Amino acid sequence: MSREAALTTSIRDVAGRAGVSVGTVSNVLNRPDVVSPATRERVRSAIAELGFVRNESARHLRAGRSRTIGLLVLDIANPFFTDVARGVEEVAEAAGLSVLLFNSGGRPDKEAEHLEVLAEQRVQGVLMSPIAELMPQVWAMRERGVPVVLLDRRSPGPEQCAVAVDDVLGGRLAAEHLLERGHRRIVFLGGASTLPQVQERRAGAQAAVDAVGGAGADGGPRPSLLALPGNELTVAAGREAAARIMGLPVQRRPTAAVCANDLLAVGLLQELVRHGVDVPSSFAVVGYDDIDFAAAAAVPLSSVRRPRAELGRRAAELLLDEAGGGHHHHEQPVFEPTLVVRESSMARRDPAADQEEPS
Amino acid sequence: MSREAALTTSIRDVAGRAGVSVGTVSNVLNRPDVVSPATRERVRSAIAELGFVRNESARHLRAGRSRTIGLLVLDIANPFFTDVARGVEEVAEAAGLSVLLFNSGGRPDKEAEHLEVLAEQRVQGVLMSPIAELMPQVWAMRERGVPVVLLDRRSPGPEQCAVAVDDVLGGRLAAEHLLERGHRRIVFLGGASTLPQVQERRAGAQAAVDAVGGAGADGGPRPSLLALPGNELTVAAGREAAARIMGLPVQRRPTAAVCANDLLAVGLLQELVRHGVDVPSSFAVVGYDDIDFAAAAAVPLSSVRRPRAELGRRAAELLLDEAGGGHHHHEQPVFEPTLVVRESSMARRDPAADQEEPS
DNA sequence: AGCCACTGCTGAAACGTTTCACAGTGGTCC
DNA sequence: GGACCACTGTGAAACGTTTCAGCAGTGGCT
Numbered sequence: 001m002s003r004e005a006a007l008t009t010s011i012r013d014v015a016g017r018a019g020v021s022v023g024t025v026s027n028v029l030n031r032p033d034v035v036s037p038a039t040r041e042r043v044r045s046a047i048a049e050l051g052f053v054r055n056e057s058a059r060h061l062r063a064g065r066s067r068t069i070g071l072l073v074l075d076i077a078n079p080f081f082t083d084v085a086r087g088v089e090e091v092a093e094a095a096g097l098s099v100l101l102f103n104s105g106g107r108p109d110k111e112a113e114h115l116e117v118l119a120e121q122r123v124q125g126v127l128m129s130p131i132a133e134l135m136p137q138v139w140a141m142r143e144r145g146v147p148v149v150l151l152d153r154r155s156p157g158p159e160q161c162a163v164a165v166d167d168v169l170g171g172r173l174a175a176e177h178l179l180e181r182g183h184r185r186i187v188f189l190g191g192a193s194t195l196p197q198v199q200e201r202r203a204g205a206q207a208a209v210d211a212v213g214g215a216g217a218d219g220g221p222r223p224s225l226l227a228l229p230g231n232e233l234t235v236a237a238g239r240e241a242a243a244r245i246m247g248l249p250v251q252r253r254p255t256a257a258v259c260a261n262d263l264l265a266v267g268l269l270q271e272l273v274r275h276g277v278d279v280p281s282s283f284a285v286v287g288y289d290d291i292d293f294a295a296a297a298a299v300p301l302s303s304v305r306r307p308r309a310e311l312g313r314r315a316a317e318l319l320l321d322e323a324g325g326g327h328h329h330h331e332q333p334v335f336e337p338t339l340v341v342r343e344s345s346m347a348r349r350d351p352a353a354d355q356e357e358p359s
Numbered sequence: 360m361s362r363e364a365a366l367t368t369s370i371r372d373v374a375g376r377a378g379v380s381v382g383t384v385s386n387v388l389n390r391p392d393v394v395s396p397a398t399r400e401r402v403r404s405a406i407a408e409l410g411f412v413r414n415e416s417a418r419h420l421r422a423g424r425s426r427t428i429g430l431l432v433l434d435i436a437n438p439f440f441t442d443v444a445r446g447v448e449e450v451a452e453a454a455g456l457s458v459l460l461f462n463s464g465g466r467p468d469k470e471a472e473h474l475e476v477l478a479e480q481r482v483q484g485v486l487m488s489p490i491a492e493l494m495p496q497v498w499a500m501r502e503r504g505v506p507v508v509l510l511d512r513r514s515p516g517p518e519q520c521a522v523a524v525d526d527v528l529g530g531r532l533a534a535e536h537l538l539e540r541g542h543r544r545i546v547f548l549g550g551a552s553t554l555p556q557v558q559e560r561r562a563g564a565q566a567a568v569d570a571v572g573g574a575g576a577d578g579g580p581r582p583s584l585l586a587l588p589g590n591e592l593t594v595a596a597g598r599e600a601a602a603r604i605m606g607l608p609v610q611r612r613p614t615a616a617v618c619a620n621d622l623l624a625v626g627l628l629q630e631l632v633r634h635g636v637d638v639p640s641s642f643a644v645v646g647y648d649d650i651d652f653a654a655a656a657a658v659p660l661s662s663v664r665r666p667r668a669e670l671g672r673r674a675a676e677l678l679l680d681e682a683g684g685g686h687h688h689h690e691q692p693v694f695e696p697t698l699v700v701r702e703s704s705m706a707r708r709d710p711a712a713d714q715e716e717p718s
Numbered sequence: 719a720g721c722c723a724c725t726g727c728t729g730a731a732a733c734g735t736t737t738c739a740c741a742g743t744g745g746t747c748c
Numbered sequence: 749g750g751a752c753c754a755c756t757g758t759g760a761a762a763c764g765t766t767t768c769a770g771c772a773g774t775g776g777c778t
Contacts, residue, residue, distance in 0.1 A: 007478065007481060007503045007504050007505065008423075008504075010763090010764055010765085011764065011765065011766095012764080012765095020727075020728085021727065021728045021729065022728090022729085022764090022765080022766095023727075023728060023729070023730095023766085023767080023768090024726085024727060024728075026765070026766055026767080027726095027727085027766095029765095029766095030766075030767095034725090034726075034727095035726075035727085036725080036726060036727090039726080039727080051499070051502065051503060053475075053478045053479055053503065054479050054764090054765080055420070055479070055481060055763090055764050055765070056416075056476075056479040056480050056481070057415075057416040057417075057419040057420045057425070057480075057481065057763090057764080057765090058416075058420050058733090058763075058764035058765040058766090059764080059765055059766075060416040060733095060765090061414070061416045061417050061420055061732095061733050061734065061735085061763090061764080061765075062732075062733050062764080062765045062766045062767085063733085063765085063766070064367075064733070066416070076441050076444065076445075077438065077441045077442070077445070077651075079436065079438070082435050082436050082441070083436070085435065086435075086436070089462070098476050100459060101460045103448070116412075117415075117457050119366065119412045120412055120413050120414070120415040121415050121416075122366060122414060122415070122416065140410070143410065144366045144410055144412065145366050145367075146366065235651050235652070235655060266652065266655045267655060269655065270654060270655035270659070274659070292436075292594050293594070293625065293652045293655075295629060296594060296625045296626060296628065296629035296652075296656060296657055297655060297656070297657065298655055298656065298657060298658075298659075299657075300629070300633070300657075369733090369734055369735085370734065370735065370736095371734080371735095379757075379758090380757065380758045380759065381734090381735080381736095381758090381759085382736085382737080382738090382757075382758060382759070382760090383756085383757060383758075385735070385736055385737080386736095386756095386757085388735095388736095389736075389737095393755085393756075393757090394756075394757085395755080395756060395757090398756080398757080413734090413735080414733090414734050414735070415735095416733090416734080416735090417733075417734035417735040417736090417763090418734080418735055418736075419735090419763095420733090420734080420735075420736095420762095420763050420764065420765085421734080421735045421736045421737080421762075421763050422735085422736070422763085423763070
């Protein structure tokens with residue numbers, strides 16, 4: 001193998017060495033059947049001897065389309081997204097495509113920047129979990145003819161594919177569960193986030209709370225859903241929330257939390273336990289996503305499970321279909337979340353015990 | 360903006376629209392200062408009107424080098440690696456490079472495949488945490504002239520850059536800590552992995568155990584380091600290990616574990632706690648990596664901390680230096696790990712209580 | 719002998735960009 | 749008034765590949 005220069009070795013060098021034309025080398029590479037066995041072997045030897053590696057840029061330039069798709073996630077440090085990414089890769093790999101994985105980290109400027117790079121790379125399409133409202137950049141991508149499939153986000157309209165989970169239902173499941181257990185003062189963590197997913201989870205929880213109406217059948221007071229400032233969805237933010245909650249006067253202190261994701265829940269749990277708050281008897285916690293770490297948290301965490309890898313697979317399939325060029329029909333599948341109850345919310349609570357002070 | 364075709368809009372179309380030559384458009388893009396303000400504006404308007412986006416493949420083809428580096432990690436689901444990736448991205452971004460992130464998932468075939476893709480993409484260099492022994496593919500990459508920096512792995516020789524952590528020390532720190540606490544029968548989890556990093560951790564732990572020698576000063580028996588089958592480094596594998604440990608007869612059952620990484624430790628903890636084993640008083644656990652979830656585990660996890668983002672940053676810096684073309688001096692920095700003691704290993708144990716049955 | 723079909727290969731065009739030698743145009747200096 | 753300069757802009761070559769029209773050779777058929 002030639003030293004230090006294999007990557008500057010072109011198909012022309014191979015042709016020279018094998019004593020054939022460049023067209024023939026290309027044929028050996030792409031349609032070996034049209035080349036005679038003898039020539040084929042000669043070319044293959046030359047390729048091996050020179051350590052020739054195709055130049056993907058040149059291929060792509062000539063072909064007009066690349067062999068890659070883009071995946072732009074909100075937070076690569078969240079295991080939810082790495083699981084989604086696994087599903088995406090599975091499908092992409094089966095189709096012979098590479099995945100360009102980028103992380104917006106929740107920062108719109110990063111998101112825009114990465115979309116730009118993906119456009120410059122002429123990816124066949126982009127899978128993205130967008131931040132906040134659909135950005136102009138997203139529309140620009142579509143106008144440029146790059147298919148975009150929204151990931152973990154409902155589409156505002158039928159003009160694009162979107163793979164989502166029914167987050168209103170998820171929020172409701174979490175809250176209903178806590179209400180059933182007798183909790184009346186519930187706090188929703190992460191609610192200050194502007195992510196629509198989070199807002200839907202909160203709305204679902206609110207709906208469940210509202211549905212209980214006045215003095216419950218169990219004699220408890222009217223339930224309420226508190227909110228705390230803070231829009232980050234990280235373990236650290238969960239820890240801070242714990243401090244805030246414990247800082248509240250006992251009469252107004254919630255007895256349970258619905259967390260916008262598991263990272264928050266894990267941080268919250270950790271800090272509560274560290275301060276001697278007994279979970280679940282003194283305080284119950286429900287997370288969201290059911291990441292692998294949820295079951296291994298300070299107290300095994302009840303969580304709203306979402307089909308993570310399946311979400312990624314489905315999104316990738318839709319993207320490939322759309323990029324395929326055939327007559328594509330946009331779809332907006334919505335998966336149903338399920339509640340996984342673990343120890344962190346297992347205790348029952350007497351609603352009457354939480355009668356609020358007369359205000 | 361033209362519809363549906365912006366990505367097939369070339370610099371030539373822009374030139375036509377602006378009434379200039381393609382060379383001038385290119386100049387506006389790359390050296391705007393050599394173009395007169397009036398022309399510059401005209402070209403910029405044309406670009407905006409047409410929604411023109413540079414074709415990176417064509418740029419790259421002409422330039423001969425791409426604006427990307429490759430990052431190939433062992434397990435993207437392990438937060439350790441996402442933290443490392445964050446460090447890498449930081450440095451790459453500052454240099455105006457994109458990072459192509461791939462996951463080998465510990466599978467050599469995937470690793471080879473992804474390296475091939477990276478070579479075809481003509482990345483400026485590759486950062487990788489290799490599986491097992493250095494593969495022929497890695498040498499091939501170097502022979503092709505693609506700089507490769509080993510990540511989380513000591514280099515066998517001085518002919519390449521490698522960024523690592525002193526895993527022998529790390530293993531030793533973990534074991535010494537447990538020995539000091541009075542543990543005499545310690546199990547090492549994950550030891551069947553062929554990853555050199557893991558073997559070094561085990562060797563370090565073994566050294567610490569051996570150093571205690573005969574009947575300890577504290578009157579306890581000669582300490583021992585057990586091994587269990589199982590080479591996976593996942594939460595699930597940690598759970599399985601718990602079952603194995605609890606299946607051992609009490610006289611031979613270890614009283615503490617050093618885990619090859621935190622995923623194992625978290626799984627182990629979870630299952631031990633679930634079966635009512637009190638951690639740390641009945642069983643102590645020390646993990647490795649100190650990922651964010653360690654502190655939030657079933658019992659806050661003692662762990663050997665490694666400078667994760669710093670590892671990524673340093674590796675990326677070395678890669679950029681090597682790819683830069685100047686006179687590059689290979690370096691093999693080795694970072695020192697530190698032990699973070701948390702509750703999972705805090706109890707003291709009386710060594711005499713663990714006198715082994717006479718064999 | 720003439721024609722055809724088939725096989726195997728060639729050589730050039732094209733993809734979209736950057737770069738570079740060069741040309742045109744005024745202005746400045748001697 | 750000529751030489752020189754700075755400033756703008758032009759147009760073609762080149763990057764490495766794929767594709768495609770076409771050519772040469774071979775063998776079979778009429």
